[in-house]
């Protein structure tokens with residue numbers, strides 16, 4: 001079985017699947033359950049000096065595997081976390097031999113007051129979230145926390161904070177690692193029968209998380225990983241082992257999960273870790289380190305891939321189930337698939353857009369093998 005233990009900031013994680021901040025780790029008991037369920041390490045809900053005024057309702061299922069939320073940070077006071085909840089989390093982490101990370105927000109003053117108190121509890125690292133800050137305040141906050149504690153510091157970045165690669169590069173002298181991304185928004189969803197928002201926040205605004213977020217999260221992780229040398233925790237839309245593998249390839253050393261835990265329960269930590277292990281074994285890897293950042297090594301300098309000779313996809317007759325989906329999605333009239341007949345591609349009309357290949361449910365359409373593709377010389381991205 002491939003090794004999936006990971007070191008980050010000098011801490012050892014038994015698997016690379018850890019919680020991302022949310023109600024799934026919203027108190028000591030939830031943290032204990034995450035540890036029992038096989039989380040690779042623990043990370044608690046974001047705590048600030050004042051308890052959050054969380055509106056009702058504040059979570060809403062969106063699409064497939066997505067969620068809108070208006071949960072803010074912890075509704076529990078920092079006193080309760082310091083007197084009770086952290087202790088339960090720390091005990092659970094010790095029992096399972098895994099690190100415990102606290103998440104703090106938001107201003108420099110919040111972090112300077114809470115940071116040393118957290119450090120005194122014996123917590124392994126502090127993540128700080130920048131969700132409600134502008135770029136100048138983010139750097140100021142990082143500097144303040146660096147001055148206040150000697151623990152490893154992880155900056156959790158939000159997709160609305162601008163160029164995350166640039167931001168990470170500016171933060172790198174002050175922090176030890178990055179986590180990205182937080183949820184995306186603000187968003188708005190209206191129940192059209194009542195013309196009311198689905199969430200109880202001001203204007204009904206909320207933040208998108210879960211499966212729909214994944215391509216954005218993967219891009220952000222890649223963007224940060226290609227700009228900085230410090231490790232990245234990949235978060236956003238991870239629902240299964242293959243999603244996690246994609247994040248590792250984009251440069252993540254660990255992955256954090258929140259929404260999928262809310263939908264499927266704590267047991268998902270172990271399930272995803274097992275799926276990662278299985279994928280590595282099936283693909284002949286012996287250690288997860290072999291795939292971490294492999295995409296960054298390949299494309300981190302801005303290489304583009306372009307086909308030497310643009311070719312239309314080919315139909316693999318023994319695979320085609322004659323469902324016709326490829327023809328339905330072809331707006332260039334290049335694919336025909338009459339009832340119960342094999343799909344056929346007209347290469348004169350085909351513009352190689354790729355949509356038919358990606359909708360085929362049985363991979364019966366294929367572009368030419370990658371080894372026939374010419375790579376252009378590296379070009380730096382603007």
Ligand SMILES: Cc1cc2nc3c(=O)[nH]c(=O)nc-3n(C[C@H](O)[C@H](O)[C@H](O)COP(=O)(O)O)c2cc1C
Pocket residue numbers: 020021022023045046059067069071072073074103129156181182183208209210211213235236237238256257258259260
């Ligand atoms: C209900 C809910 C509450 C969240 N609370 C926090 C929080 O307190 N602090 C934080 O940094 N991120 C918070 N997040 C964001 C998640 O940690 C994570 O970054 C984001 O949801 C993307 O990951 P996912 O798609 O696995 O959920 C929350 C997300 C959800 C869905």
